[in-house]
Amino acid sequence: DIQMTQSPSSLSASVGDRVTITCQASQDIRNYLNWYQQKPGKAPKLLIYDTSNLKTGVPSRFSGSGSATDFTFTISSLQPEDIATYYCQQYKKLPVTFGGGTKVEIK
């Protein structure tokens, strides 16, 4: 199975800060990488697919980049409503696998 390693596992930042989360795949997954947001007690939501494509309706402060094994998710200006856990997920090879998640909190 392809292992997805996210870091950090949690972070605390101030409103307006730039937040960056990394996701490393155990093998080349090309651009088959998605990012999800899960707020407490809610179902996950797709934010970014195929590394850098923003899902329709998702605010432009969210972005993604990377290729092969190293990927980055960025919130350009953290807002209070962004408090959530974020997951990366690869679908280059079955089984599709998720990262362990990054919990984002407000400082």
Added chain:
Amino acid sequence: EVQLLDSGGGLAQPGGSLRLSCAASGFTYINYVMSWVRQAPGKGLQCVSSISGSGSSTYYADSVKGRFTISRDNSKNTVFLQMKSLRAEDTAIYYCVKDFYNGDYGTVFDHWGQGTLVTVSA
């Protein structure tokens, strides 16, 4: 608007069975892969099963293969997950998920149901 209404969760004894259902609306149902993704309490996400739009292709995680069966009724826009020989480690919230693409298995999990809790305990 895409809506996914999953149901059927509850308490089951080890070795028991449950059948989850998910009623979909707001999109051309037959055109999309549907999946079940679960989340154990306080844990991460795992795709346990997927089914192609026509129903001809299915996928199962190794941990559920031989115990779970996914199916869909395209006349009723509903997907099912029959779960048998349940184990304590199957305890989780199960989410019904619509895929972004029309393929053979789950790839981009585009829309999620609200989830249904399955608890396996004596």
